[in-house]
Amino acid sequence: MIPPLAGLDGAALREIEALPRRGAPAPWEDHPLSRGGARARAWFRGHLGSRTGQFFVVRDPAGTAAGLVGIESVAWVPRVAELALLRLPAGRRGIAAVRALVQVGFADWNLARLHAVVPEDRPAEIRALLAAGFRIEARMRGHFRGPRGRRDALWLGVVAGARGEAAGLPRRGPGTRSAGRGPELRLAPLRRADLAHTHRWRNDPETRDPLVAKPFFLTPEESRRWLTGLARRGTERAYFARLADGRPVGYGRVKEISRRHGTGLLEWAIGEPGLRGRGLGRSLGAAVLDRAFGEIGLRRVYGLVADWNAANLGCVRSLGFEVEGRLRRHFVVAGRPCDAIVVGLAR
Numbered sequence: 001m002i003p004p005l006a007g008l009d010g011a012a013l014r015e016i017e018a019l020p021r022r023g024a025p026a027p028w029e030d031h032p033l034s035r036g037g038a039r040a041r042a043w044f045r046g047h048l049g050s051r052t053g054q055f056f057v058v059r060d061p062a063g064t065a066a067g068l069v070g071i072e073s074v075a076w077v078p079r080v081a082e083l084a085l086l087r088l089p090a091g092r093r094g095i096a097a098v099r100a101l102v103q104v105g106f107a108d109w110n111l112a113r114l115h116a117v118v119p120e121d122r123p124a125e126i127r128a129l130l131a132a133g134f135r136i137e138a139r140m141r142g143h144f145r146g147p148r149g150r151r152d153a154l155w156l157g158v159v160a161g162a163r164g165e166a167a168g169l170p171r172r173g174p175g176t177r178s179a180g181r182g183p184e185l186r187l188a189p190l191r192r193a194d195l196a197h198t199h200r201w202r203n204d205p206e207t208r209d210p211l212v213a214k215p216f217f218l219t220p221e222e223s224r225r226w227l228t229g230l231a232r233r234g235t236e237r238a239y240f241a242r243l244a245d246g247r248p249v250g251y252g253r254v255k256e257i258s259r260r261h262g263t264g265l266l267e268w269a270i271g272e273p274g275l276r277g278r279g280l281g282r283s284l285g286a287a288v289l290d291r292a293f294g295e296i297g298l299r300r301v302y303g304l305v306a307d308w309n310a311a312n313l314g315c316v317r318s319l320g321f322e323v324e325g326r327l328r329r330h331f332v333v334a335g336r337p338c339d340a341i342v343v344g345l346a347r
């Protein structure tokens with residue numbers, strides 16, 4: 001029997017381009033591989049040998065190319081990755097393809113967790129993921145822009161060898177916001193001269209560990225390279241906050257900016273531990289949100305909060321974010337897996 005997944009090459013990419021598209025337009029149609037043509041093939045050549053993902057062609061029993069799927073954004077420290085269902089065949093073949101991807105992720109690559117973010121109006125992909133053992137962990141309100149306006153996204157996840165808990169958190173009340181904005185802060189785009197502070201904060205375990213996506217030490221060179229690449233990448237803005245008297249306080253980043261969907265992911269910290277718990281986090285959050293919804297032009301900001309980070313959760317809720325779900329064992333902090341709480345705020 002022909003296995004459902006085979007290695008991808010330029011010839012298979014051409015075969016896949018000829019396949020008809022089906023269903024509501026999907027966000028992954030923006031993916032370089034989905035666009036087809038010479039640019040897709042060039043992107044694929046550049047991606048060969050990548051350590052953060054791999055793509056496969058889905059073949060039907062007769063050996064004909066029927067779809068294109070992959071595993072992307074592999075983070076080897078927490079061992080998590082995202083499925084890219086670029087062209088998933090409908091029905092049983094789609095289910096078999098997702099199951100085969102899960103097998104690659106867990107058995108071959110030794111990942112601990114996989115997830116996929118799918119618009120709610122793509123039932124074939126959602127059914128295939130559910131059939132392969134994924135569970136809906138969060139509903140991200142208005143996360144994608146589609147031809148008929150905003151639509152919700154479902155965040156589906158599966159954990160290797162465990163029946164995880166899909167638990168929500170009690171709501172604090174619809175969109176409640178504390179009155180007032182807290183102490184005054186000055187927020188400005190982060191500059192090279194600020195790196196000495198962010199670098200020190202970033203490597204202090206109290207600030208570093210909650211930064212669950214990259215909870216490890218950064219060298220000064222890595223910090224500089226990150227800042228130099230910001231403008232070129234265009235998917236992130238970083239800000240630095242000072243008190244009215246000029247004392248450095250903290251920073252805020254809006255990452256993974258999607259122009260098409262108007263979304264961004266918030267990361268922030270009050271860098272000086274002695275300044276926490278005085279309302280400055282709220283001021284910083286409010287100032288960064290002003291930029292996100294104002295000059296960046298987003299319509300939705302979301303965050304992933306480690307489940308033990310009560311200060312972060314308390315602060316984002318105070319800013320009006322709502323809890324949208326829980327991603328089981330999504331992060332590893334200090335060697336311990338922990339859940340991520342998905343929070344979101346739409347304009």
Ligand SMILES: CC(C)(COP(=O)(O)OP(=O)(O)OC[C@H]1O[C@@H](n2cnc3c(N)ncnc32)[C@H](O)[C@@H]1OP(=O)(O)O)[C@@H](O)C(=O)NCCC(=O)NCCS
Pocket residue numbers: 178182206207210211212266267268269270271275276277278279280281282283309310311312313314315316318
């Ligand atoms: C998360 C963080 C930015 C919050 O800033 P802060 O200055 O400590 O928070 P504030 O004093 O402004 O408090 C804001 C709100 O959060 C709540 N809060 C603060 N600490 C809390 C705690 N430990 N438990 C529960 N709620 C808490 C406050 O009650 C307040 O709510 P209110 O406005 O309804 O009164 C700060 O603690 C921090 O930098 N932590 C380390 C880095 C981090 O975790 N970053 C987030 C990763 S993306």
